[in-house]
Amino acid sequence: MRFIKLAPAIFLFLAFPLFSDIPKPLHAPRAYDLLRGENLKICVPACYYCDDALEIQNIGNHQRFCQWNAAEQAETYDLLQRIANTWNKSNYAHNYLAYGMTTPNLRSERFSWAVIPYPDNGWNRLKQIRVIWNVAFGSPQNSDEERVAKATSIKEQTQYLSDPYMPDYGSGKPAKDAFCDGKVIENQRVFEGKRINVFYDRAPERIVDENPHFLITPKRHAVKLTELTEDEYTESMETAQKIADYFQRDNPRCTLHMLHKTGEAAGQTVPHWHLHVIVVKDDAYLPSFQFPCVKSPTSCTRISSPFLHLQRQFGRIWQGCQNFIYLMLPNRKLTDEELNERVAFYSREFEQSF
């Protein structure tokens, strides 16, 4: 009798996994984590581009950039705002850069954003060169112990991470910059979303050959990351995911580099927030990106033969030098005809594909 009364409860208990999302395994908390959200965390990075960089990582199942869903993009927005807030409040830095790279070529891509501050009283031009150097050659790696020690050493500038912050969306009124300019919008736009525009860069990055180079901007005038609304940020990222999918669908060698800058010291040249999406179609040019961690005993560079090891090391250095020179050189401006041709091509392609 008692069993019959309990039967519906037992049935529901057994059938529960069929009706609910199977809970995703979360990565265990680490001593170098600074703040954990629902799906993402802020931590001290393993591969670092500079000593005070922070990293936003997914702690759930969605490791690849294209898998991050709307909720995770919204949470990234929140964590980025918290990082900006703590650096502002502790008077550490008002300028910063976020950099991420997505490649289907790595067996287990674990996409993350490296967030790099440019301190108010720092040698920021030198720091920019150092960051470019680490991107070109592949960044060195912190051991777990080093990460924990760094988490302690940057405590002062990260003390306000969990504090509430006040968004400041700015006036939103059009300004005199390029991305509010009707002519630029007409000549360079390859895609129009609800709140964002995608432009083809007038002076695209060149690593050996020209790299397709897009700029995703909010239609509303916003200068800094902290002036963006959550909707503008998430739509920018969803559009970047569509661009990644378009290029990577049939090309597993294609790598996308994404970055956005706030403030002149971080290298922001147009005072209207924009996300750079730079496409490297054949990452044979960029072997250092496939072996990003120099010191790691567990990284993908585990090579058995000493000769092969040496050969690869020389290859890396040679390639790193080329990458560094290309990244440091100013990019050539396209002629009007070249620009028109690229804009027409990608407008057509994205209209069909998105």
Ligand SMILES: [Zn+2]
């Ligand atoms: Zn503007």
